[in-house]
Amino acid sequence: MKRRHLLTTGTAALALAGCATKSKFQRYNGPEVTYVIVNKGAREMFLLHNQKILKQYRIDLGFAPIGDKFYEGDGKTPEGTYLIDRRNPNSKFHLSLGISYPNAHDIAQARALGKQPGGDIFIHGESKPWKLGKNDWTWGCIAVPNEEMEKIYAMVKNGTPIQINA
Template sequence: MQIMRLDGKMKFPINMLLLAFFLSACSMQNSGSKLESARVDKNCKPSGNLSQQNESHEKGALKVDYLTPLCNISAPEVFVYKEKRRLYVVQSNVLVRDYPVGLGFHPQGDKEKEGDGRTPEGEFWICVKNAASQFGKSLGLNYPDKKHAERAFFAGIISPVEFRDILLAFENRDKPPWNTVLGGEIFIHSGGAHKDWTNGCVALYDSDMEELFKIAAVGTPVSIRP
């Protein structure tokens, strides 16, 4: 509705002007919300219901859900990144746990022999579970494995018999010999992740090790990377 002023100009009622203003404001807000949604940083920490938010992630991308109950983690994979000093637990392409770790007192490089203070690198699995070790709960890894045995044998460091025994343990997924010059008894155990202090093991804080001990089983794959 328009009102004609005496000077011949058109005048809109004040209620019509207010209505037009609010409609314009609402339209701008909706457009801005869509734009901000498109600019969400993929690296930002999700909040609220993580499982629901992860449904919007790109297919094939690693999802994150630290609220996954322990009882629902039945087929985990463990990844240790030495440079980052982190241990990640992944299940079905979902990162379900993330723990800080301490390494051997000489952490850089792959383990080569007993006493070098290095944490081995490679693809392992858990071959022993010990609920009452020297450092509390612990998970033993199948080091030395085939890769380390082959390197040592062709370098003349281990004997043919030792080489054979390590290969047989690897093929049968048994605990390998831990009494060769390559060393052994490499565990993921409690005791603290405050520094690199072990003889080559991966150390967690006690509360984190309590969780991991419940999650992992004999046969669980453990990948240790530089």
């Protein structure tokens, strides 16, 4: 009887383990990411530790990717130096890291045009996997596949500078 109980318990434990889903929250124990660089024209993002490239990613951008962001709704990804300033583990785009747009310069530019600068610019995953790589589709954010976003989310801490280039 004990053998049957042990076998039943073991089988149940294995069945439950097989049903477990992989967590989107990963651990990272490598070198600290000290800087993020985005080159919009090349559709590339780099995570750096000082001068060393740790990771390189292909990205999608806003639906109007050429040029700097000037106001809310223009579909452009901002250019300049910002910080990673917040995290959203419940993003509708899988996971997301907030970018400190707009800064004082961005606000002044938008106001000079009689517009609002907007906000909520993020590095994020995809809402629909088929969208990624099918032209630029965000409203000004930087998008990567969900699997890559899980790694980026683990590696990049709040306060990390990000340079977004044309």
